[in-house]
Amino acid sequence: MNQLEFKYHADSNVGKKRTINEDAFSQIETKYGNVFIVCDGMGGHAAGERASEIAISVISEYLENSNSEQFPKEIDQAIQFANKSIWEEASQDSSLKGMGTTCVVLYLTNKGEIFIGHVGDSRCYSYTHKEGLSVLTKDHSQVQFLIEIGEVKEEEAFDHPKKNIILKALGISESVTPEVTEHPVIPDKETIYLLCSDGLNDMLRNKEIQALLEFNASSEKMVNDLIEGALEKGGKDNVTVGVLKIESNPFYSPSPLKDKTLIVKPGHRSSKHISTKKLILLFSLLALAVLLFYLFRPKNSNENNDITPNSNDTISNVKTDPDKELDINNLP
Numbered sequence: 614m615n616q617l618e619f620k621y622h623a624d625s626n627v628g629k630k631r632t633i634n635e636d637a638f639s640q641i642e643t644k645y646g647n648v649f650i651v652c653d654g655m656g657g658h659a660a661g662e663r664a665s666e667i668a669i670s671v672i673s674e675y676l677e678n679s680n681s682e683q684f685p686k687e688i689d690q691a692i693q694f695a696n697k698s699i700w701e702e703a704s705q706d707s708s709l710k711g712m713g714t715t716c717v718v719l720y721l722t723n724k725g726e727i728f729i730g731h732v733g734d735s736r737c738y739s740y741t742h743k744e745g746l747s748v749l750t751k752d753h754s755q756v757q758f759l760i761e762i763g764e765v766k767e768e769e770a771f772d773h774p775k776k777n778i779i780l781k782a783l784g785i786s787e788s789v790t791p792e793v794t795e796h797p798v799i800p801d802k803e804t805i806y807l808l809c810s811d812g813l814n815d816m817l818r819n820k821e822i823q824a825l826l827e828f829n830a831s832s833e834k835m836v837n838d839l840i841e842g843a844l845e846k847g848g849k850d851n852v853t854v855g856v857l858k859i860e861s862n863p864f865y866s867p868s869p870l871k872d873k874t875l876i877v878k879p880g881h882r883s884s885k886h887i888s889t890k891k892l893i894l895l896f897s898l899l900a901l902a903v904l905l906f907y908l909f910r911p912k913n914s915n916e917n918n919d920i921t922p923n924s925n926d927t928i929s930n931v932k933t934d935p936d937k938e939l940d941i942n943n944l945p
Contacts, residue, residue, distance in 0.1 A: 617725050622832040623855035626840050629848035635661030636810045636853040639669045646722035648676050651853050653735050653810035656712030664699050664714040664784050671695040685793045688730035692791040699784030713782035725864030726797035733782045738807040746823035753781035804859045812852030816843040832856040
């Protein structure tokens with residue numbers, strides 16, 4: 614096979630507890646490749662459904678009409694335009710106040726490259742027989758924040774009582790900063806990409822998701838099995854799943870990226886939370902460096918160049934000054 618080939622299938626289910634499906638999904642073809650989108654709306658009544666609908670429409674239209682191959686920038690702009698559109702519609706209609714949506718976007722270019730952008734807790738995974746299941750996105754959620762500062766362990770997140778509190782979504786503020794991969798990944802054949810709303814990963818642990826992907830079934834069967842698995846575990850939310858299976862990729866080469874998680878929006882550095890232990894270590898090293906400087910710095914010399922101690926030299930102490938629910942009041 615000398616050309617890029619893939620299979621994609623997506624579906625959505627209202628679940629067992631909800632009466633309205635606020636999720637939405639789409640696949641579009643552009644002049645530069647194919648785009649796959651999953652959104653998970655929120656806001657009550659029809660507001661969440663409307664928010665995810667707007668996001669799908671605006672992102673799709675923007676990327677369909679794009680004439681640029683700067684894919685990270687284009688994904689970023691498409692998501693920002695969707696955010697603005699949702700925000701403006703909610704501002705004009707009081708019944709839609711507070712509506713918002715998460716989103717995850719995967720762009721597969723005609724050159725076999727993968728770019729990913731997201732806001733909120735809708736996820737993208739990859740799966741290969743060699744490497745197993747990998748989560749490619751980091752949830753914009755309170756629990757993920759607690760994991761990063763060391764207060765919650767990864768294995769505790771699945772059962773955490775605040776796991777559905779998200780810190781970022783489209784439409785709940787006038788501007789948003791999506792996370793978008795800066796560099797492409799070029800996948801080998803038989804690589805599987807999974808897009809989903811949290812209705813899937815809230816019900817199924819990663820090992821259960823992997824078990825349903827590892828039998829090399831068709832994209833359609835994998836989607837059906839994943840949704841059915843979430844429903845069997847309770848189906849507490851809408852569940853939307855899209856599976857992209859790379860059949861052939863002549864452009865494949867091993868990825869230079871060791872860290873598969875998303876890199877922040879181009880032009881922005883990622884913010885990393887430093888634990889208390891690391892801060893103590895940092896200040897201790899700083900104090901030690903200052904101490905060593907004062908102990909071993911060159912002394913003043915007399916006219917005969919003999920080194921004599923200066924009675925006025927002192928070592929100063931180093932002092933440091935101690936300085937899905939959407940948590941709208943605590944947005945970063």
